[in-house]
Structures are given as C-alpha cells and as structure tokens.
Amino acid sequence: MSSQRSTSSNKITDDELNALILRLQTLLPQLDQSRHGRVSAAKVLNEICSYIRRLQKEVDGLSGRLSQCLDSMDLTGFDAEI
Amino acid sequence: MDSQHLNPSSLKSRFTARFLRALIKINAQKPISSSSPREIFQRYRRIKVAADKSMAYSVRSRRTWSRATLWKLRSRSRRLLASSGRRSSIKTRTTTTTTATTTSTNHRAAIVEKTSHEKENKEDHVGLAVQAEELRELVPGGESMDLCNLLDETAHYIKCLTTQVQVMKKIANLYSLE
Numbered sequence: 266m267s268s269q270r271s272t273s274s275n276k277i278t279d280d281e282l283n284a285l286i287l288r289l290q291t292l293l294p295q296l297d298q299s300r301h302g303r304v305s306a307a308k309v310l311n312e313i314c315s316y317i318r319r320l321q322k323e324v325d326g327l328s329g330r331l332s333q334c335l336d337s338m339d340l341t342g343f344d345a346e347i
Numbered sequence: 348m349d350s351q352h353l354n355p356s357s358l359k360s361r362f363t364a365r366f367l368r369a370l371i372k373i374n375a376q377k378p379i380s381s382s383s384p385r386e387i388f389q390r391y392r393r394i395k396v397a398a399d400k401s402m403a404y405s406v407r408s409r410r411t412w413s414r415a416t417l418w419k420l421r422s423r424s425r426r427l428l429a430s431s432g433r434r435s436s437i438k439t440r441t442t443t444t445t446t447a448t449t450t451s452t453n454h455r456a457a458i459v460e461k462t463s464h465e466k467e468n469k470e471d472h473v474g475l476a477v478q479a480e481e482l483r484e485l486v487p488g489g490e491s492m493d494l495c496n497l498l499d500e501t502a503h504y505i506k507c508l509t510t511q512v513q514v515m516k517k518i519a520n521l522y523s524l525e
Binding site: 292328 | 388481494506
C-alpha cells in the first residue's frame with residue numbers, strides 16, 4: 266500500500282466522521298445517547314479504546330476459566346445446550 | 348435456550364460451531380497428568396488462540412481486522428514450528444494485543460512512513476490523532492488503515508468481540524455448574 270493512499274483520510278468530511286463516531290457511540294452502553302446526547306469524538310474514541318481493552322481482557326479471563334474446567338467437560342451433545 | 352442462536356448462518360452460530368470443535372480437539376490433546384499449572388497455562392493459550400481464530404475465520408477475509416488476525420496467527424505458528432519444533436515456547440508471550448504492532452514486519456516500514464504522513468494530513472482532525480493511534484494498536488491491522496476505515500473496522504470488531512465474549516461466557520457457565 267503506497268502512503269499516497271492515506272490522503273483519503275484528509276478528504277473525509279466532517280459529516281462522514283460524525284456519522285462514524287455516532288455509530289461507535291451507539292455501541293457503547295455507557296454513552297447511551299438518550300442520557301448523554303452528543304459526546305465529543307475524542308471522548309467516544311477514548312471510551313471505545315477502554316471498551317475494546319475490557320473485552321479483550323474478558324476473552325483472556327474466559328479462556329483461563331475454560332482451561333480450568335476443560336478437565337470435567339463432556340463436550341458431546343453440546344449444540345442443544347447452547 | 349437462546350432463540351437468536353437458531354440461525355445457522357449467523358456469525359454467532361458459525362463462531363460457536365468452530366470454537367466448540369476447537370475445544371473438543373484441545374480436550375482430546377490433553378495428557379493423563381492434565382492438572383499441572385504448566386499444562387493448564389498451555390491449554391489457556393490454546394483456547395485463547397482458538398477463540399480468536401474461530402472468530403476471525405467466521406468473518407473470513409471480508410474484514411481487514413480478521414485478515415490481519417489470521418495472518419498474525421498463521422505467521423506466529425509458522426515461526427514457532429520453524430524455531431523450536433515444540434509449542435512450549437509460547438509461554439514467553441502472555442499478551443497478543445501488542446503483537447499487532449510488533450510482528451507485522453512487512454508493514455513496519457510502511458507504517459512509520461504512513462503514520463507520519465497521516466499525522467500531517469490530519470489537520471482537520473488533530474484532536475483525534477492521539478486516540479486514533481491508540482485505537483490502531485487495539486484493532487488488528489489498524490496500523491495500515493486510514494481514519495475512515497479504522498472507525499468502520501472498529502465498529503465491526505467490537506460487535507464480533509462482544510459475540511465472542513457472550514458465547515465463551517455461556518460455555519464457561521455451562522461447565523462451571525456441572
């Protein structure tokens with residue numbers, strides 16, 4: 266990828282950016298729009314980063330839990346349960 | 348139990364099926380003495396890789412972040428096989444989030460050039476440059492995305508991560524109760 270292609274990032278309009286930021290805001294339960302209204306883009310991105318880190322940590326923790334109880338797992342006939 | 352899950356072609360179904368198959372394989376691989384801390388740690392590593400891989404495969408190559416994840420996992424397993432021949436060297440890596448920026452050697456030169464160019468071009472959005480950089484390190488493949496793609500990929504990545512967590516939690520809860 267040539268670095269010239271990155272110039273598309275300075276062509277992004279404010280509207281486009283706001284739409285993308287707004288969409289991210291809807292994914293954040295803690296920044297629910299009905300209570301917070303418009304939040305600054307920087308704040309949304311900050312919260313997004315924290316949220317991603319939290320989710321990745323959860324995956325880590327759950328992997329640990331699963332490794333502990335894999336011993337006792339009977340993994341047959343699973344699909345009906347999930 | 349969860350009626351949303353009945354759609355066999357949904358992301359959740361695809362991920363669940365793959366992940367369960369992987370767990371069965373990992374379960375089958377465990378040795379007789381399976382409760383040593385070292386064994387449990389290796390199993391934890393395998394499960395985590397299986398979870399990330401299952402999700403990336405379920406998304407396939409439709410997304411930059413899933414392609415980056417699969418590329419990262421494949422090149423890492425190739426490296427491990429080549430260097431030691433045994434998977435026990437995995438324990439030196441305790442996090443995978445940092446590998447996005449450190450192992451993509453193909454992108455490295457391009458990244459340095461690109462990010463400095465992008466920082467200059469971001470006069471309109473200077474306030475977001477710092478947060479965007481942070482985001483680039485969290486989203487797989489983020490370092491080579493422009494801002495627009497980065498935000499788009501992030502939304503999809505988060506949706507997939509929450510699905511992944513949801514399914515893993517269900518499985519873990521199911522088997523903690525037994």
